Amino acid sequence: MEFREQLHDMNPAIKFLVVVVSMLTLAWFFNPWTPALFFVGIVSIQLVLSRVNWKLWLLMMIPFSITAFGYLWTTVLFAAETGGMVIWTWKSIVVTNEQLSRALSLSFRVIAFSSISLLFALTTQPVKFVMSLMQQFRLSPKLAYGMLVGYQFLPVVKDEFIQIRHAHRLRGVGDEKWWWQRIFGMKRILIPLLAAAVRKAERAAFAMEARGFTGAPRSEFYKPIPLGINDWILSALFLLLLFASCIVGVLWT
Amino acid sequence: MLKSWKLKEVVLLSVFSVVFAVVYLLFVHVGNIWSGFIGPIAFEWMFGIWFIVSIISMYIIRKPGAAVLSETMAAVIEVMIGNAVGPRLILSGLVQGLGAEAAFAITGYKRFNTWVLILAGIGAALFSFAYGFFVSGYSALAPSYLALMLGLRIMSGALIAGLGGQWVSNGLLATGALRGYAISLGKRKTSVE
Numbered sequence: 001m002e003f004r005e006q007l008h009d010m011n012p013a014i015k016f017l018v019v020v021v022s023m024l025t026l027a028w029f030f031n032p033w034t035p036a037l038f039f040v041g042i043v044s045i046q047l048v049l050s051r052v053n054w055k056l057w058l059l060m061m062i063p064f065s066i067t068a069f070g071y072l073w074t075t076v077l078f079a080a081e082t083g084g085m086v087i088w089t090w091k092s093i094v095v096t097n098e099q100l101s102r103a104l105s106l107s108f109r110v111i112a113f114s115s116i117s118l119l120f121a122l123t124t125q126p127v128k129f130v131m132s133l134m135q136q137f138r139l140s141p142k143l144a145y146g147m148l149v150g151y152q153f154l155p156v157v158k159d160e161f162i163q164i165r166h167a168h169r170l171r172g173v174g175d176e177k178w179w180w181q182r183i184f185g186m187k188r189i190l191i192p193l194l195a196a197a198v199r200k201a202e203r204a205a206f207a208m209e210a211r212g213f214t215g216a217p218r219s220e221f222y223k224p225i226p227l228g229i230n231d232w233i234l235s236a237l238f239l240l241l242l243f244a245s246c247i248v249g250v251l252w253t
Numbered sequence: 254m255l256k257s258w259k260l261k262e263v264v265l266l267s268v269f270s271v272v273f274a275v276v277y278l279l280f281v282h283v284g285n286i287w288s289g290f291i292g293p294i295a296f297e298w299m300f301g302i303w304f305i306v307s308i309i310s311m312y313i314i315r316k317p318g319a320a321v322l323s324e325t326m327a328a329v330i331e332v333m334i335g336n337a338v339g340p341r342l343i344l345s346g347l348v349q350g351l352g353a354e355a356a357f358a359i360t361g362y363k364r365f366n367t368w369v370l371i372l373a374g375i376g377a378a379l380f381s382f383a384y385g386f387f388v389s390g391y392s393a394l395a396p397s398y399l400a401l402m403l404g405l406r407i408m409s410g411a412l413i414a415g416l417g418g419q420w421v422s423n424g425l426l427a428t429g430a431l432r433g434y435a436i437s438l439g440k441r442k443t444s445v446e
Binding site (some may be wrong): 051075126149151153157194204208213 | 254255256258259260261264265266267269270271272275276282285290291293294319322326329330331333334335336338339340341343344387389390392393394395396398408419420421424425428430433
């Protein structure tokens with residue numbers, strides 16, 4: 001197997017589980033080092049084991065960096081009482097080193113969460129993910145295939161949205177002056193969109209049942225999603241990184 | 254739980270989830286831009302938008318699980334569309350859905366009036382706030398600031414998700430597309446009585 005394909009070939013359900021476990025673990029740590037180290041580790045793993053488009057990665061990190069910055073200054077300004085050494089004062093604002101390290105921790109946490117989420121998003125195929133949830137985590141086929149039907153309708157919904165907009169324009173509606181008028185105007189687009197969605201859902205369900213889909217749980221699949229030794233090795237690698245950054249982060253502070 | 258569900262209801266949930274997943278993603282971008290300037294509180298006043306699909310689905314289908322399933326599905330579809338927030342959304346979708354579901358469960362899935370819908374919006378707000386408190390480390394913030402955030406989120410859940418959800422569903426009901434779903438049966442029953 002190609003080395004740089006490892007993350008792309010990893011079992012999506014297991015990958016999802018790893019991401020969830022990492023995030024729920026990181027949430028317990030309030031030192032800046034743990035999320036920072038985890039972030040560095042995730043980026044390095046991604047550099048070695050995937051073919052991610054790094055330009056796209058950078059672009060997608062921009063909004064998260066903005067959010068992280070928002071967290072940084074809010075947590076400094078509106079910090080809970082913690083004590084610690086005062087390192088900076090300005091008018092009535094007093095910042096202690098404890099507060100600063102917590103603020104840094106929270107904003108690094110945003111960055112760390114984003115990096116692992118992006119790792120998942122950029123290396124996982126959506127349909128395989130749902131298939132894998134059904135095969136490895138026993139998600140009901142009724143739900144799984146129902147969800148895939150919705151997913152396939154996405155381009156149709158988009159086309160319909162454009163059509164409705166065009167129809168509104170022809171009749172000269174939809175260009176309100178104020179933002180609150182526009183928010184209430186959303187209903188004019190949403191209702192026809194949803195009404196069409198209801199009809200589509202009915203037709204699709206009929207068609208599925210007519211072709212013998214019962215939604216009963218099954219054990220054999222047309223396209224099995226493999227689960228092998230590689231998945232366990234990669235999971236171990238991620239958990240090792242998580243464990244190491246937690247330990248080192250606590251020791252360094 | 255799924256035994257009593259018809260396939261067309263499951264597919265309906267999923268198609269609704271698709272429509273609202275797109276709406277949700279649009280507002281995530283709006284929120285992200287704001288939040289750089291005014292911090293995490295940027296999301297609070299419009300948080301109710303992210304609870305709306307659970308309330309609309311439950312109001313229309315009226316079966317146990319409609320709220321939590323639709324909200325989770327919307328989150329999964331957001332991830333499938335290729336959203337960078339990724340798997341984290343599925344967890345928060347699940348938590349929000351559970352919050353709305355709790356309100357309907359308390360009333361035994363029997364009443365679906367305006368107050369119950371508002372309660373569901375508040376439930377989703379409370380659950381999601383508790384989850385955010387843990388995951389985003391809100392404990393580092395001052396209690397008064399937290400109270401402001403929570404207050405805004407509850408208001409938003411009640412107004413946007415609760416009332417807004419009912420408003421959209423009633424609009425949809427008026428188109429006649431919902432014949433054959435529990436919502437129009439409910440209406441007919443009360444009109445006969």
